Amino acid sequence: NAGVTQTPKFQVLKTGQSMTLQCAQDMNHEYMSWYRQDPGMGLRLIHYSVGAGITDQGEVPNGYNVSRSTTEDFPLRLLSAAPSQTSVYFCASSYWRLTSGANVLTFGAGSRLTVL
Amino acid sequence: DQQVKQNSPSLSVQEGRISILNCDYTNSMFDYFLWYKKYPAEGPTFLISISSIKDKNEDGRFTVFLNKSAKHLSLHIVPSQPGDSAVYFCAASGDSNYQLIWGAGTKLIIKP
Numbered sequence: 001n002a003g004v005t006q007t008p009k010f011q012v013l014k015t016g017q018s019m020t021l022q023c024a025q026d027m028n029h030e031y032m033s034w035y036r037q038d039p040g041m042g043l044r045l046i047h048y049s050v051g052a053g054i055t056d057q058g059e060v061p062n063g064y065n066v067s068r069s070t071t072e073d074f075p076l077r078l079l080s081a082a083p084s085q086t087s088v089y090f091c092a093s094s095y096w097r098l099t100s101g102a103n104v105l106t107f108g109a110g111s112r113l114t115v116l
Numbered sequence: 117d118q119q120v121k122q123n124s125p126s127l128s129v130q131e132g133r134i135s136i137l138n139c140d141y142t143n144s145m146f147d148y149f150l151w152y153k154k155y156p157a158e159g160p161t162f163l164i165s166i167s168s169i170k171d172k173n174e175d176g177r178f179t180v181f182l183n184k185s186a187k188h189l190s191l192h193i194v195p196s197q198p199g200d201s202a203v204y205f206c207a208a209s210g211d212s213n214y215q216l217i218w219g220a221g222t223k224l225i226i227k228p
């Protein structure tokens with residue numbers, strides 16, 4: 001089982017460039033999400049999805065787009081990169097149901113993005 | 117406003133002794149609390165959780181205590197081992213809102 005796979009692991013962009021961070025999971029999880037982690041701060045939710053075709057905004061969605069065409073994949077698009085988007089990005093998924101209690105997430109290894 | 121706070125950025129503990137990591141929260145509607153562990157260059161991994169209807173949950177060397185009146189939870193690791201050196205995140209969620217709110221993390225260093 002691969003779990004949650006993120007690509008690329010590292011990326012350097014110039015201001016204004018666009019790119020897509022890929023996320024795939026093989027656990028048939030309904031719930032998927034993207035977080036960013038910045039120094040001295042907790043993980044902040046960017047976007048999430050509770051199933052194919054359904055996405056919603058999290059705490060810090062500006063400058064990012066997502067789509068969920070399949071259960072397995074949840075790509076994160078940076079439309080026009082800015083230095084403020086320099087961060088480590090984590091994709092996470094879970095087999096969460098409203099009746100299942102705590103939302104226990106499985107994380108990918110992270111993608112470190114630097115915007116110059 | 118930070119709803120989940122981990123006030124100690126780092127903690128150093130001797131191998132074999134007890135490590136106690138603390139977490140405070142402000143939202144009395146939180147129903148679940150989780151602890152994650154993170155090694156460098158890896159994603160966080162789930163460690164242990166507790167429901168607000170309990171005050172203690174134990175899993176091997178790891179025990180989480182919840183004090184609802186003080187809005188405080190703690191993670192105890194006994195005995196501490198070198199492999200426990202990592203960043204520990206506390207997270208919380210409400211039953212009707214499954215999104216997790218995260219603390220900033222505490223870096224635990226286990227000294228040999």
